[in-house]
Amino acid sequence: MASMSSSPTESAIQSAILLSKVELHLDRVPVLQSLSLDVAEGGRLGIIGPAAGGKSVLLKVLVGLLKPDSGSVKVRGTEISDGDENTLMDVREEVGMLFQNYALFDFLTVGQNVAFPLHRQRDRIRKSSGDTLSDSEIDERVEARLLAVGLAGSGNKMPSELSGGMKKRVGIARATIARPKLLLYDEPTAGLDPVTTSKMYDLIAKDQKETGCTIVAVSSDVNALCTFADDIALLHLGQIRYQGKSDSIADADDELVRQFVSGADQGPL
Amino acid sequence: MIGQARIESIGSGILGGFATARGILKLIAGSARGVLRRDYPKGEVVRQMYTIGNKSFVFICITMGFLGMVMVMQSGEQINRITGDLSPLGAQFLRLFIQEFAPTITALMLATRVGAGIAAEIGPMQVSEQIDALRLSGITPVSYLITPRLIASVCMTYVLTVFAVVVTFSAGGLAAWSVFGLNPHVFFDSSQVHTYDLVLGSCKAIAYGSAIPIIAGYCGMQARGGSEGVGSATTNAVIAGSFAVLQIDFFFSGIGFVFFGGGL
Numbered sequence: 001m002a003s004m005s006s007s008p009t010e011s012a013i014q015s016a017i018l019l020s021k022v023e024l025h026l027d028r029v030p031v032l033q034s035l036s037l038d039v040a041e042g043g044r045l046g047i048i049g050p051a052a053g054g055k056s057v058l059l060k061v062l063v064g065l066l067k068p069d070s071g072s073v074k075v076r077g078t079e080i081s082d083g084d085e086n087t088l089m090d091v092r093e094e095v096g097m098l099f100q101n102y103a104l105f106d107f108l109t110v111g112q113n114v115a116f117p118l119h120r121q122r123d124r125i126r127k128s129s130g131d132t133l134s135d136s137e138i139d140e141r142v143e144a145r146l147l148a149v150g151l152a153g154s155g156n157k158m159p160s161e162l163s164g165g166m167k168k169r170v171g172i173a174r175a176t177i178a179r180p181k182l183l184l185y186d187e188p189t190a191g192l193d194p195v196t197t198s199k200m201y202d203l204i205a206k207d208q209k210e211t212g213c214t215i216v217a218v219s220s221d222v223n224a225l226c227t228f229a230d231d232i233a234l235l236h237l238g239q240i241r242y243q244g245k246s247d248s249i250a251d252a253d254d255e256l257v258r259q260f261v262s263g264a265d266q267g268p269l
Numbered sequence: 270m271i272g273q274a275r276i277e278s279i280g281s282g283i284l285g286g287f288a289t290a291r292g293i294l295k296l297i298a299g300s301a302r303g304v305l306r307r308d309y310p311k312g313e314v315v316r317q318m319y320t321i322g323n324k325s326f327v328f329i330c331i332t333m334g335f336l337g338m339v340m341v342m343q344s345g346e347q348i349n350r351i352t353g354d355l356s357p358l359g360a361q362f363l364r365l366f367i368q369e370f371a372p373t374i375t376a377l378m379l380a381t382r383v384g385a386g387i388a389a390e391i392g393p394m395q396v397s398e399q400i401d402a403l404r405l406s407g408i409t410p411v412s413y414l415i416t417p418r419l420i421a422s423v424c425m426t427y428v429l430t431v432f433a434v435v436v437t438f439s440a441g442g443l444a445a446w447s448v449f450g451l452n453p454h455v456f457f458d459s460s461q462v463h464t465y466d467l468v469l470g471s472c473k474a475i476a477y478g479s480a481i482p483i484i485a486g487y488c489g490m491q492a493r494g495g496s497e498g499v500g501s502a503t504t505n506a507v508i509a510g511s512f513a514v515l516q517i518d519f520f521f522s523g524i525g526f527v528f529f530g531g532g533l
Contacts, residue, residue, distance in 0.1 A: 065401050089407050097405055103398035120406045 014077060016041040016182055016214035017062060022071035022081075024054075024061060024238075031057050032068065033238040039231075041076075044208070044215045046229030046246060048222050050260065050269060054238040055218040056100050059184045062216065063095050064088040076181065093124065096180035100187050100218075102167040104159040110170050111155030114142045117178040145173040148203055150196070164191040172200060176207050183208075185217040189224060197221065201228045222261055234260060289487075296411055296487050303416030308409065313417035321383050321418070322425030328382065329375055329429050330436045336374065337366075337437030338444035345449050355449055359456030362441055363434075368466040368473075368525070371433040372426075373518045376477030379426060380510035384485040387418055388506035391489025392499035400490065410490070418482040426478030430470065465529040473521050480513045 017039040024032040031054045039045045047055050060066040061073060067083040074080070075091050096117070104113050115138050122132045133141075146152055149169040159167060168191055175183060188204065189197040201224060208215055219225040226232055226246040234242040234249070234257050242249060242257040250261050259267030303309055341362060348355055391414055394400050400410045438457070445451040485506040492502035 060401070063405055065404060092405050092407055095405065097402075099398040099402060101397045103402035105399055105402070106393070106397075117406060120408070124407070 014041050016076055018074040020072040022068045024068045031238050041214055042212050044229045046225040046232045047218045047235055049235035053235045055235050056186050059186050094181040096175035097184040098171045098175045098186055098188055102171045104167055104170055106159050110157050111142050114145055114173045114177055121178050145177045149173045179211045181213050183213050183215045187219055188217055189221055197224055293487050296483055299411030300415045300419045303412030308412040309417045314420050317417050317421035318425055321421050325382055329433055333433040333437045334440040337440035341441040341444040342448055355451050356455050360458040360461035363438055364461045364466055366434055366437050368469045372430045372470050372473040375430045375433045376514045377511055380481050380514055381507050384481050384506045384510035385503050387482055387485035388489040388503045391486055392492035392502040395490050395492045396498055415486040422482040423475055423478035427474045430474040469525045476517045477514050481510050484510045484513055
């Protein structure tokens, strides 16, 4: 794993994400239970936990794709738990997200997928100020982003022509191209080899250094995520079992947390 | 305990029915908003018209052509047994097809071909989180995905219904001439077609054209899991779409019967 610079948490002045007592049921099954979470502006939070523990659901709650049954969800100071579409539109303008299943639009080419957020951003700016990115500027930024994720020259391919790892990288390029203030990564390195994993985390860290964005990443690759993130939260059965510095998780008091991090056979899991 | 389980099952079925009705109503409202705001990608309506219209044209024409010939032969046979006077066959046949069979059978065929296609397109998008990605990009998925299909489906169902009438009537005339020796001048008679037949047929075609993409889109958006969920959504789209066509037919035929003194 390549070295990773620390995030600019020193300049944090407010919470980028503040969840308080969030409850969510899906098909009558409790998925998030009295979940509270605080992520500082400019911070990097890694979320780990056993499968079906609610990690991906939590990310969707953070951008209003799922509405909690109760509790408060504040994103960069804006309450979104009431599901008001106008508020959500405003909040989502500042969010980029890599989905677990890549979520690449299969009717668009790779280049069009990566350019999609920029076109949307351009449409919004056109409506307000009128000063927008030109087509050639968008093309340049798309090319640069594809080069950064190691997919230079793939712009004209269709998503169906790509491997899972390549789709993941296109997803990262699309999530980051509009330089959002909050980036959510759902399994950013799943399906990637160790070298590419290291490169992806380096790229994400470099982007963060430039933009000062806040990052929340969910990953099953505990070691890589602990190296990348400042803080780690372990989510188990919809509850936060641990939240603290990533370098001290191995010494956590909770036996379940220690077992999950060490990968031991014996234990409460 | 069995009684309680039964009550719970009935209650959950009723709640599910309400949830489906609410979901479809929301989809109708969202699509209508999309039409008014023109909040859909440029060129998408034309692309959908091609998919729904052009690609269904041959299928509809062949099916309706054969249907027209079979119906003329069957009804001609019956008339021959009763009165032997085949002169009103063409006029009644045309009226029946304009107000009933052409729109309804065309729509039933579109419900299978187009409805399945829409659900099979939108279902994988739902399962692979593409619809979530659209929402995250500030796009209303209903406007983006359903509205262009709705506009295209309404237009093309109407156009295909017109073609269906022409093809069926022509094929019926051919069958009447070759099987019964009926003079085409006698068969091609539009004297029995009234304005309300045209209005009723048009209303049905427009209603069917609206219902098919809405129901198929709803089924696609309800897809869960993997390919099994998409398959189930596609099947549901065909069944629910066909069922909706027959319900709409019953509704409009009932209105026709009450207000115009009987359609059939």
